[in-house]
Amino acid sequence: MASTMAAEKAPPEEAPGGWLDRIGERCRAEALDYVRARAAEHFSGRGEGELAETVIPEFVAGGKCLRPMFAYVGWLCGEPESDAALRAASSLELLHCFALAQDDVMDGSRFRRGRPALHVRFARWHAEQGWGGSSDRFGESAATLSGDLFLVWSERMLRECGLTAETLARGWPRYDLMRAELAVGQLADLVNDARSLPGWEELLDVLRRKSGNYTVRRPLEFGASLAGCGQDVLAALAEFGGLIGEAFQFRDDLLGVFGDPAVTGKPVGQDLRERKASSVVVLAAEMAAPRQRVELDELLALPVVGDDAVARWSELIVATGAHDRLGELIRERADKALAVIDPAVFPQHAADALSVLAARCTERDQ
């Protein structure tokens, strides 16, 4: 049985940041090895296979492995280090690849991690072959199918990670919830896009159901469930994860408007160009004085949001105070989250890792 109080192994002696970086690298290597093996199994010796065998692993290699790191730290809240648990955690990176590949098709996003999105890469390959038919259409279909493979491989990687069936049985409910929430959340997002700008509370509700839970809370709960942690640990991780997940998304939304393209890999003001109902956009609308609100509504109604509109919209967001207020909300959530991690309940190295990850999620510039 798993202890919920402390891991049986001494905490690593190096600084938690460096140790976490190594965990992230190992997770990436596990996910990459698994995908390479599956791609070789299914595509070997076929025309489109050459493409799949290079493009699909490249896509996996570009990830930050944030979700696997949270899952593995969740595991360490109740159990000592384990290669099998690390593989289980790494399966979440493939789940993330599924979501990214298909969301970029649906959202029409042409860039991902500073490089062309997966569907754009497939479309270019199709165009280079000089075949008939729409290259864009081919690219979208091929990226959707790659996403399906990532979804299947993630589950299979988890099932084959080396943990016992009993241990895995503790993790499946959270894993299933996470997978379903991803698809249901993206569907809600599509409906949300189609409606007028949501209110702040409505937006928070969508965030909690979608990215907030998915990025931090569910991975932590998943890892801790696998480790057999008790209700006290799970409840604390749920609260910590909800707060940091929300702060993560707020930071993401600030970067989507004010981020440096050289660092984020996305064009300036990308979220504004896409008219995304992001937290900073919604908050600005709520905080705007009547005249500012009129101007924001005009910008929202533009058929195309060009460079001038992006510049003006960004100025308005600062002028309403929404930029600074969102920064405060991020810090409030980060502080509240850290206070939840009771040193009497959490092993020291897990608490340290949570603290480092919280900082990385909320203070990042990409």
Place this chain on the structure above:
Amino acid sequence: MASTMAAEKAPPEEAPGGWLDRIGERCRAEALDYVRARAAEHFSGRGEGELAETVIPEFVAGGKCLRPMFAYVGWLCGEPESDAALRAASSLELLHCFALAQDDVMDGSRFRRGRPALHVRFARWHAEQGWGGSSDRFGESAATLSGDLFLVWSERMLRECGLTAETLARGWPRYDLMRAELAVGQLADLVNDARSLPGWEELLDVLRRKSGNYTVRRPLEFGASLAGCGQDVLAALAEFGGLIGEAFQFRDDLLGVFGDPAVTGKPVGQDLRERKASSVVVLAAEMAAPRQRVELDELLALPVVGDDAVARWSELIVATGAHDRLGELIRERADKALAVIDPAVFPQHAADALSVLAARCTERDQ
């Protein structure tokens, strides 16, 4: 341990056709119940949820449950009747729903089972709401996400079917293969579409990898693996399944050109309008006299295949002898498949069921 020689329960006393119909109905009910429960769990009380809670189960309810029937008959080759095994078999219907929902998006097919395709239904709903944005785009994304949910729910339904972990462990490799083959096969199909008309052998190779294996062989092997059948049974089912799967696809291709729209639920000559490189189209090109071939190439090169072109193309297919020849190939394969089922190895009721299913797959008119 499972017996590979005969089930422990007496064969059902009614005619195998009626018994199979009841199995099909039970599989449909199991898949439908499972999907209704999941949809209620995830969508309850939300705007788009009303839609999902009706459209998603309706889509499942329209299926013929051919793959679950094959899987269950595979199980009966080694084990007696079992509700848990029936649920395991039924999970393949959800896998099929995943494939249909997403393939119709990729192929731009607007009809499925005589009704609007899933993406068309979602698009209509979006248009009825009077929202901004492209309704077609919304429909495609919503259908893709529904497909993702079917993919997730299929695996979860299998895992939760009530068979022991040891029994399930025998089935996972075939299940995983089937899922991956579906996505990889669809990718090969997209590449195939983009190329010029394939030769007959190349076409058979694609068929075997895609629909042939998927519809008959893999479900049979999956069910028989779960039941712990030995290599003799598995090898015979593989051969039977390969032959019937191919004949099934040939019949499908004949119906795609010559089927009665009132029965198939698809427009006349649908496959010709889509310029699908189907078996009957490829065979006609191979069997055509030089002058016929010139005319076929002209039809293949038309920017739009209208009613007149469909009529002329159909006549040409008959004139080349391809229509009759494909009918012979179907009968040859059906006869060869039935000869593989050795009464000394297979329980009587399983052999009877295989015989009925073979006839249904090869002689059907829809």
